[in-house]
Amino acid sequence: MTGRYTGAWRAPPAARALLGALALAFGLLSCSPSESKQAPRRITYWEKWTGFEGEAMDAVIDDFNAKEVAHAKQDLNYAPIEVEKVTISNVEQKLLIAIAGGSPPDLAGNYSFYVAAYADGGALTDLGPMLSKAGFDRSAYIDHYMKLGEYRGKTWALPIAPASVALLTNKRLFREAGLDPEKPPVTIEELDAYAAKLTKWEVTLPSGEKKVESGYLPDVPASQKRLIQAGFLPGEPGWWSYGWGYFFGGSLVAGQDQITAADPRNIQAFNWVASYSKNLGIGVTKRFRSGFGNFASPQNAFLSGKVAMVLQGVWMHNFIEKYAPGLQWGAAAFPYPAGHPELANTTSADADVLVIPKDSAHPQEAFEFIKYVTSQPVLEKLCLGQQKFTPLKNVSDEFFQVHPNPYIRLFRELGMSKNAFSIPQTGIWNEYDRELGNAVDLIQNLTETPNVALSDVQTKMQTALDRSQRILARRNAK
């Protein structure tokens, strides 16, 4: 790493003096190297990723453990910390059960959108006192990502691997449709126009002859046309369907006690979503979608060229390399509604975070590891391995030079945008998410209008939030 060390950690002057003295002492001691007398302090770390993301974390843990062993060799009275990684599926649920059962891991990786629910349940250790003692510099982080670990005035988690999403385009399909592959759509209206041009059908003529036509072909009955390529499908992959309102300037909550699902801008967004069901036909879309393979496979809708434009995350580059190496693709900020340039660069930006569970047996040791991981060089190593960008404001030049994703700067800029949104920090998110998922279902199937479906969500979730606030107040009163 050539960049100047500008991580989140700055030791206070007294500590620096002490470190200097220690270093001198080590220098003297190192004349007689020998094995540490102290047994290692083992801590367990629960990791959620397998594959390349997991391997990147392995490398970081190996470095940390090696550093600790080296430290113990220098200082025979120092008991080295040894981090043991355990990979757990559905960590967000199993962690909770482990905490409830009184035997949590010392440290765990989690998703930022579970922080609020965990904190409300009293499942996490407040990192605040340890952070201030360690001279933590909050301003070193991109504000949006730092906030993801903060809830009800306390810091419960530190972001390690952030993500953002953009519009990915298939350049070959753009060329085939007569569009300029270097000019992705800028406004939603352009996106819609491009999507129509990129939609292809196999039409059976009365003579029995088959030919390929593009556009939505409203005059051809469904029995005579078969969808073979879609320009854009709001439900593919559908991971951020809850958030379409944000792209139109809407939001899901206001403050900590108000649900705003039925905000007119959300309704506008979902009318737009429904327009795709109307244009393509519901049965047609369903059958077409059920032919898609798994996300992580060459049969993925975007990788196989069945859908020309998708909303996808920074990690997609890795899947392209792995499953569709020849794919010519581009990335751009997701379009905004025409006439609303203030909504440009809207993105969904969540992060992986590190948390210390309540009743962790070794909170101090766990925190030492957090401190290590969140220093700039280590975060860069981790995020490079996981093919993401780092949550810090400072980035070394080398990071961008060696990063394999050609659009990494774009994704980072999106993450820093004022229009970056994340899953609302509310303890009832799981419930809200399921309710919204159902509403999206109803809207895409044209069973309900967005107005009716979202108003229903609004009523139900306001009740749920009020209930949750009552419960919290009752708990706090105890």
Add this chain to the structure above:
Amino acid sequence: MSSLEATNRRNGLLFCLPWLIGLTVFLIFPLCAAFYYSLCDYSVLLPPVFIGFDNYVDLVKDPLFWKSLYNTAYYAAGSVLLGFVVSLTLALLLNSKVKGLGMYRTLFFLPSLMPVVAGSILWLWMYNGQSGIINTGLHHLGITGPAWLSDPAWAKPAIMLMAVWGAGNAMVIYLAGLQDVPTSLYEAALIDGAGFFQRLFNVTIPMISPVIYFNVVLSIIAGCQAFTQAFIMTGSSGAPERSTLFYVLNLYNVGFQDLRMGYASAMAWVLFIIILVLTFAATKLSKRWVTYDR
């Protein structure tokens, strides 16, 4: 009490003890604890707070509770009926004297050995709207199949149909019952000139009625507890449009995703009482038509 009686009593109790401990620790205690928690606000992570019957009151007002109850009743009724007809028919067919009987019996029993998770994933492929084997088959017959699991109207029937696949268990029990029917009764019926259906309804079914009763009660209980298939095939939200949000799935969401364990315990108790009432009703009704002749 003689010393022999005392020894016998002690030994008897000792032999019962493992079972008694199991029953108390793993059944009676959790049952009582769940009832207590159902009267509390309990997030698992914090100590429970007693709130009386609030959870039960909320339950009555919860549209998802009713929706999931309806879905479960629909599924249970359908799968009990369908399972009964299919497994009894299969048992009757496999009770006849045909060549390769052992092989047929094995073949029809085999699917029920498949773990539900593996079976669900297999059916997920079979129900694929575009390239699934079912729709491909239907296509050859000139029928455009539905999108099955992504169509709210078809998702529940699809899961119901899948349950039939596991009819092998009930079939084997029916088969055992059928083989217990004395041939003398059939001979007497034949001499009296009874046809196939007269023999079926006047000899076979009354004679195996205890087995039918047993199987029906078991499948009602299994139907009420439907979870795995929906959880794997359509996700925990019970998509599409909550048509596969079964009672236990809803309970799982509330308890393990939302951490409202008190509310989930109340749901569990309501389900327990529903199953208890259904079983009791089946037992009461069974007095009219179940014959125990031995």
